[in-house]
Amino acid sequence: xxxxIEYVYEQMLNRNVVVLIAVSLAVxxxxxxxxGNLPPGPWGLPYFGLVPYLLLMDWLYGLQRHEALARVxxxxxxxxxxxxxxRVVVVLNDAEAIKEAYQRREMNDRxxxxxxxxxxxxxVAFASGDCWKEQRSFSIxxxxxxxxGRPVHEEKIAQEARTVLDEIASHEGKPFDPxxxxxxxxxxxxxxxxxxxxxxxxxxxxxxxxxxIAEITHLMGxxxxxxxxxLIKHLPLDSxxxxxxxxxxxxxxxxxxxKEHRKNLDPGNPKDFTDAYLGEILAKVQSGETESHISTxxxxxxxxxxxxxxxxxxxxxxxxxxxxxIAYPEVQARVQEELDRVVGPNRMPxxxxxxxxxxxxxxxxxxxxxxxxAPLGAAHxxxxxxxxxxxxxxxxxxxxxxxxxxxxxxKVWKEPAKFNPERFLTESNSLKGADGIVSxxxxxxxxxxxxxxxxxxxLLFTHLLxxxxxxxVDGSPPLDFRGHGSxxxxxxxxxxxxxxxxxEGES
Ligand code: HEM
Numbered sequence: 001x002x003x004x005i006e007y008v009y010e011q012m013l014n015r016n017v018v019v020l021i022a023v024s025l026a027v028x029x030x031x032x033x034x035x036g037n038l039p040p041g042p043w044g045l046p047y048f049g050l051v052p053y054l055l056l057m058d059w060l061y062g063l064q065r066h067e068a069l070a071r072v073x074x075x076x077x078x079x080x081x082x083x084x085x086x087r088v089v090v091v092l093n094d095a096e097a098i099k100e101a102y103q104r105r106e107m108n109d110r111x112x113x114x115x116x117x118x119x120x121x122x123x124v125a126f127a128s129g130d131c132w133k134e135q136r137s138f139s140i141x142x143x144x145x146x147x148x149g150r151p152v153h154e155e156k157i158a159q160e161a162r163t164v165l166d167e168i169a170s171h172e173g174k175p176f177d178p179x180x181x182x183x184x185x186x187x188x189x190x191x192x193x194x195x196x197x198x199x200x201x202x203x204x205x206x207x208x209x210x211x212x213i214a215e216i217t218h219l220m221g222x223x224x225x226x227x228x229x230x231l232i233k234h235l236p237l238d239s240x241x242x243x244x245x246x247x248x249x250x251x252x253x254x255x256x257x258x259k260e261h262r263k264n265l266d267p268g269n270p271k272d273f274t275d276a277y278l279g280e281i282l283a284k285v286q287s288g289e290t291e292s293h294i295s296t297x298x299x300x301x302x303x304x305x306x307x308x309x310x311x312x313x314x315x316x317x318x319x320x321x322x323x324x325x326i327a328y329p330e331v332q333a334r335v336q337e338e339l340d341r342v343v344g345p346n347r348m349p350x351x352x353x354x355x356x357x358x359x360x361x362x363x364x365x366x367x368x369x370x371x372x373x374a375p376l377g378a379a380h381x382x383x384x385x386x387x388x389x390x391x392x393x394x395x396x397x398x399x400x401x402x403x404x405x406x407x408x409x410x411k412v413w414k415e416p417a418k419f420n421p422e423r424f425l426t427e428s429n430s431l432k433g434a435d436g437i438v439s440x441x442x443x444x445x446x447x448x449x450x451x452x453x454x455x456x457x458x459l460l461f462t463h464l465l466x467x468x469x470x471x472x473v474d475g476s477p478p479l480d481f482r483g484h485g486s487x488x489x490x491x492x493x494x495x496x497x498x499x500x501x502x503x504e505g506e507s
């Protein structure tokens with residue numbers, strides 16, 4: 001009797017195993033078959049696709065997502081596709097492919113992530129369709145009219161630069177962490193443009209707020225991606241809760257600022273971006289234009305996107321920049337020699353000096369390449385099917401650029417893991433083009449703040465190196481160029497010393 005039951009049980013078990021294998025094969029075959037004319041790519045497990053490979057690469061070799069995907073690109077070339085959580089994702093792996101894909105009208109939308117209480121789908125950076133178009137063109141127009149990234153903005157940036165230099169000088173050559181000086185300086189520049197507010201460098205409450213903004217960026221890359229995946233989005237993950245809570249705090253902060261602006265609004269005379277936006281809402285109401293996305297609903301989100309995008313990437317690039325300067329003192333010395341020759345010790349560097357500083361400009365380009373602060377850029381999603389290099393990209397397919405793979409491609413860059421500004425110079429020491437650099441992405445959603453960012457990086461970097469010598473702290477751990485994060489690549493904590501150059505010279 002017992003053996004009969006065992007026999008039946010065994011048969012059921014065998015059948016279950018057979019059914020399970022058959023279902024897995026059918027799902028895999030189905031997914032593979034659905035690939036049709038998709039760009040080539042690696043096989044993955046049913047439903048999970050390439051995710052286990054990415055986790056394994058991290059676990060076995062400590063490879064971050066962009067590094068593991070770069071390995072796959074090494075095999076498949078400029079465009080490949082993979083599956084993850086039951087959906088197809090396309091990855092772009094050369095500068096031309098990003099330009100080619102992102103200029104398509106089918107490629108303007110963002111993937112939908114359903115994160116509660118956050119500004120996804122609204123504002124500018126996470127919006128799609130008409131809402132995005134209106135916020136984007138209003139933002140570009142208004143930032144331009146406020147002078148952002150134009151020569152008229154130079155003095156405001158230089159003023160903030162002088163303040164951060166004094167803050168650094170207050171450490172009197174002792175070791176310090178450049179994180180908050182860089183974050184507060186850069187956030188003050190964008191926050192003055194957006195809402196005429198700046199913060200002191202010892203404002204601990206503001207430092208906690210900036211930490212929260214950085215955490216949101218990090219969570220957007222992890223729980224944000226998880227949220228958009230079928231099935232997984234229903235799991236009660238702590239990161240999702242935190243993202244929702246932080247989103248609400250961020251939104252309340254902006255709503256408070258908007259309320260203050262409403263009190264003293266002079267629509268004909270906007271002092272900043274918030275005033276200009278409120279003025280535009282009024283104008284639309286007065287002209288009876290009720291369908292516009294320039295609205296009270298979108299304003300806090302557009303402010304959040306401009307503020308966080310305008311703070312994080314530039315300050316992170318400069319933090320990497322200081323790390324590279326202490327790791328490559330010969331590069332630092334050569335930039336300073338050029339600054340001394342062209343600018344001299346009695347004044348600070350200006351925009352008008354830029355053309356006469358090719359080595360400094362090459363160093364800033366190399367800094368953008370080497371730091372690659374947004375290694376996987378920002379995902380787009382196709383609105384309709386379209387053809388890319390003879391492959392079919394179906395509608396609703398997320399497409400991501402692997403900027404890191406492009407900036408570290410050994411076929412394009414000689415010794416890519418070496419910080420070498422000379423790769424951007426000709427034999428006669430003039431500046432070469434920077435075509436291979438795609439930090440700001442390309443096409444219709446190219447970074448709105450790129451002119452401002454370039455101006456900030458130039459003025460802040462040259463001010464820092466003009467006034468100080470930066471040195472590694474004796475006996476401190478080796479510098480780690482890998483950092484952490486795939487949505488925003490941030491350096492791990494490091495300390496450095498800054499000593500006054502011109503006083504040093506005099507003593
Ligand atoms: C080194 C500095 C910066 C880097 C590397 C950077 C990089 C990027 C990247 C990769 C994108 C995604 C583009 C795409 O979807 O294809 C982006 C978008 C954006 N950036 Fe920047 N950015 C920087 C500075 C700034 C600054 C200073 C601002 C402030 C105005 C800004 C505002 C934005 C906005 C609003 C978007 C969204 C554009 C849209 O969705 O249409 N960025 N940026």
